[in-house]
Amino acid sequence: MDMNRLLRPEVAAxxxxxxxxxxxxxxxxxxxxxxxxMASNENPLGTSPLAQKAIKEKAAFGFRYPQSGNPHLNxxxxxxxxxxxxxxxxxxxxxxxxxxxxxxxxxxxQDNAVAFSPCFSMYELQAKLCGVELRQTSLAADFSFxxxxxLSLVDDNTRLVFVTNPDNPSGYAVKADTLIELAxxxxxxxxxxxxxxxxxxxxxxxxYSLLPQLDSLQNVVVLRTFSKLYGLAGxxxxxxxxxxxxxxxxxxxxxxxxxxxxAEAAAIAxxxxxxxxxxxxxxxxxxxxxxxxxxxxxxCTPLSSQANFVMFKAPDDAPDTKTIxxxxxxxxxxxxxxxSYGLPEHMRVSVGTAEENNAFIQALALTLKVxx
Numbered sequence: 324m325d326m327n328r329l330l331r332p333e334v335a336a337x338x339x340x341x342x343x344x345x346x347x348x349x350x351x352x353x354x355x356x357x358x359x360x361m362a363s364n365e366n367p368l369g370t371s372p373l374a375q376k377a378i379k380e381k382a383a384f385g386f387r388y389p390q391s392g393n394p395h396l397n398x399x400x401x402x403x404x405x406x407x408x409x410x411x412x413x414x415x416x417x418x419x420x421x422x423x424x425x426x427x428x429x430x431x432x433q434d435n436a437v438a439f440s441p442c443f444s445m446y447e448l449q450a451k452l453c454g455v456e457l458r459q460t461s462l463a464a465d466f467s468f469x470x471x472x473x474l475s476l477v478d479d480n481t482r483l484v485f486v487t488n489p490d491n492p493s494g495y496a497v498k499a500d501t502l503i504e505l506a507x508x509x510x511x512x513x514x515x516x517x518x519x520x521x522x523x524x525x526x527x528x529x530x531y532s533l534l535p536q537l538d539s540l541q542n543v544v545v546l547r548t549f550s551k552l553y554g555l556a557g558x559x560x561x562x563x564x565x566x567x568x569x570x571x572x573x574x575x576x577x578x579x580x581x582x583x584x585x586a587e588a589a590a591i592a593x594x595x596x597x598x599x600x601x602x603x604x605x606x607x608x609x610x611x612x613x614x615x616x617x618x619x620x621x622x623c624t625p626l627s628s629q630a631n632f633v634m635f636k637a638p639d640d641a642p643d644t645k646t647i648x649x650x651x652x653x654x655x656x657x658x659x660x661x662x663s664y665g666l667p668e669h670m671r672v673s674v675g676t677a678e679e680n681n682a683f684i685q686a687l688a689l690t691l692k693v694x695x
Contacts, residue, residue, distance in 0.1 A: 366554035417561030494628025
């Protein structure tokens with residue numbers, strides 16, 4: 324008996340997300356004692372000391388369920404970002420919010436969503452799993468947003484339009500006013516979902532984020548994560564800020580305990596740790612400029628970035644990206660080749676500490692045989 328017949332067609336044809344090798348796996352594979360990971364856009368300074376303290380203090384209560392819906396965390400987020408009460412839905416990473424949006428707003432087999440290509444893989448994976456068509460158009464040649472073409476994909480059955488701002492993997496970003504105009508151009512039954520996973524690193528942030536203007540936007544959802552600036556990637560926590568009518572629907576169907584008690588305590592503490600956030604932002608903004616300049620000195624072509632990473636292309640006479648990536652792994656440096664994004668000639672490096680950035684540049688110079 325073929326038990327696969329019990330599976331939904333979407334699941335039978337599903338291609339799962341494939342993460343890169345971990346630090347321990349790289350150490351074992353290449354016989355290394357030290358490995359620097361600059362591939363996943365994690366916080367270069369680690370985890371907030373206040374968050375670490377909160378986790379330790381809350382560990383004894385791990386046998387207790389968290390309060391359903393995490394109201395204390397929601398209120399802390401609303402207070403931090405000056406959002407209206409009852410506008411925040413927290414989740415097990417912003418991935419959960421993306422999944423919920425598809426399930427709450429889109430009718431399987433009937434409605435569609437729209438995004439640029441390449442895009443965050445969760446937009447594609449969750450659309451497929453939920454039986455929703457995802458329509459995509461390419462970014463412009465310079466990786467800017469071609470909103471005219473994006474809008475041409477929208478019809479009466481489009482329920483979600485995703486824009487990642489700053490974008491991943493390019494780091495390109497548009498200012499908030501441009502996105503407000505995009506929201507105004509959408510049909511009444513369509514939501515603009517702005518993924519601001521990297522907005523904490525824009526400069527100046529107030530020019531790029533839609534959060535300060537969210538109260539006046541009834542068809543906009545803003546996604547945020549605690550994985551980057553707040554250093555909590557391993558605890559999986561994010562949130563969506565949205566109009567009250569959508570918030571009510573999302574909270575009715577959301578799993579009650581998807582954000583665990585340790586993640587909630589850590590996130591609240593991380594919001595309070597102003598010094599850690601300021602230090603992280605300073606480290607990233609300074610390191611980003613340094614990486615861009617030093618990559619250019621090596622003959623590479625780095626893109627301007629408003630995120631905590633830099634996308635770049637090696638010199639024309641350099642080895643191919645697969646060879647460069649492998650050579651860097653042998654030297655204990657993990658970066659991200661972008662063939663899976665449809666960009667086989669490009670690579671992405673996360674901004675690290677000054678020491679990590681220097682180690683990466685030195686390893687890349689050796690790989691390219693350039694005196695960097």
